Amino acid sequence: MAEETLEIEDLPGVGPSTAEKLREAGYLSVESVATSSPAELAEITEISESTAKKIIKAAREKADIDVFKTGKDIFEQRKEVKKLSFRVPDLNNLMGGGLETQAITEMYGEFGSGKSQIVHQMAVNVQLPEDDGGLNGSVIYLDTENTFRPERIEQMVNGLGINGLDPQDFLKNIHIARAHTSDHQMLLVENSRDLAAELKGSDKPFKLFIIDSLTAHFRAEYAGRGTLATRQQKLNRHMHELFKLIDEHNAVALVTNQVMSNPAVFFGDPTKPIGGNIVGHTATFRIYLRKSKGGKRIARLVDSPNLPEGEAPFIVEEAGLKPC
Numbered sequence: 499m500a501e502e503t504l505e506i507e508d509l510p511g512v513g514p515s516t517a518e519k520l521r522e523a524g525y526l527s528v529e530s531v532a533t534s535s536p537a538e539l540a541e542i543t544e545i546s547e548s549t550a551k552k553i554i555k556a557a558r559e560k561a562d563i564d565v566f567k568t569g570k571d572i573f574e575q576r577k578e579v580k581k582l583s584f585r586v587p588d589l590n591n592l593m594g595g596g597l598e599t600q601a602i603t604e605m606y607g608e609f610g611s612g613k614s615q616i617v618h619q620m621a622v623n624v625q626l627p628e629d630d631g632g633l634n635g636s637v638i639y640l641d642t643e644n645t646f647r648p649e650r651i652e653q654m655v656n657g658l659g660i661n662g663l664d665p666q667d668f669l670k671n672i673h674i675a676r677a678h679t680s681d682h683q684m685l686l687v688e689n690s691r692d693l694a695a696e697l698k699g700s701d702k703p704f705k706l707f708i709i710d711s712l713t714a715h716f717r718a719e720y721a722g723r724g725t726l727a728t729r730q731q732k733l734n735r736h737m738h739e740l741f742k743l744i745d746e747h748n749a750v751a752l753v754t755n756q757v758m759s760n761p762a763v764f765f766g767d768p769t770k771p772i773g774g775n776i777v778g779h780t781a782t783f784r785i786y787l788r789k790s791k792g793g794k795r796i797a798r799l800v801d802s803p804n805l806p807e808g809e810a811p812f813i814v815e816e817a818g819l820k821p822c
């Protein structure tokens with residue numbers, strides 16, 4: 499953690515022009531270089547594979563990524579894990595109490611399934627004291643589709659049913675940036691380190707990172723270009739950077755991924771998004787959202803390292819997420 503300031507230029511064999519090429523390709527940190535392959539790196543930077551190998555080796559030594567931890571270390575770190583409440587009992591039960599810190603939760607579903615409503619609600623809930631299900635923290639919010647609405651935050655704060663809350667205070671603790679391209683989006687995660695560090699000493703430390711939508715730019719930019727592997731690698735690196743940040747601050751990451759429903763639902767798994775699952779296995783938890791009868795919505799936990807699969811109903815009202 500003390501080596502956070504190490505730049506890719508500090509690696510032997512990486513001059514300014516190689517560094518520039520690496521950054522353009524989305525390698526923003528020593529860690530992302532450390533987890534790449536020599537062939538990939540050689541192609542991007544037009545250096546020889548043997549030089550690429552040396553650079554990666556140096557990055558691995560500096561990045562501390564090969565260090566083993568004991569089960570006890572992990573046990574101690576997991577003791578710090580907190581849960582951010584949905585304030586909807588069924589959703590909390592589904593997620594073992596709420597959204598976990600030190601984990602990335604991906605919500606995927608069709609247009610209008612409630613993804614943005616949930617991220618707005620969590621941007622409110624996270625600011626509450628722990629007794630009310632929050633983490634007494636602030637929010638970094640990457641808005642890629644211009645769907646953040648301060649009015650919704652206001653309505654949801656008023657809809658909490660807790661006296662004496664001022665919606666303006668909640669809006670002040672949500673730090674929003676628009677991301678215009680996938681590269682810009684990746685850079686914003688990188689640049690959030692300073693903001694997160696600054697907030698650390700405040701009365702509302704950074705506790706929730708939202709990306710709504712995680713995948714829209716990646717999908718649009720790499721549509722039909724036969725460059726799926728590149729897209730996947732960039733997305734993996736993006737998620738890796740995000741994970742490092744939230745892991746360091748014991749914060750929650752909540753990202754959305756819009757998918758089309760699968761017409762082959764009779765023949766296979768209806769929760770498998772059409773066009774493949776582009777987030778892959780980098781998210782810790784995956785929640786599939788769908789609309790049901792009478793304005794009801796269903797969240798289904800699809801992938802979890804420690805919780806059973808299951809479903810939970812909820813509704814979206816003016817006042818926010820509510821139990822059915």
Ligand SMILES: Nc1ncnc2c1ncn2[C@@H]1O[C@H](COP(=O)(O)OP(=O)(O)O)[C@@H](O)[C@H]1O
Binds near residue numbers: 610611612614615815
């Ligand atoms: N003020 C509101 N009151 C009640 N329901 C709302 C309100 N605003 C949005 N919704 C509901 O949320 C839906 C949009 O969900 P949203 O989270 O934006 O979808 P997406 O999954 O595409 O992000 C709307 O169709 C509507 O049902």
Ligand SMILES: [Mg+2]
Binds near residue numbers: 613614615645710
């Ligand atoms: Mg949305």
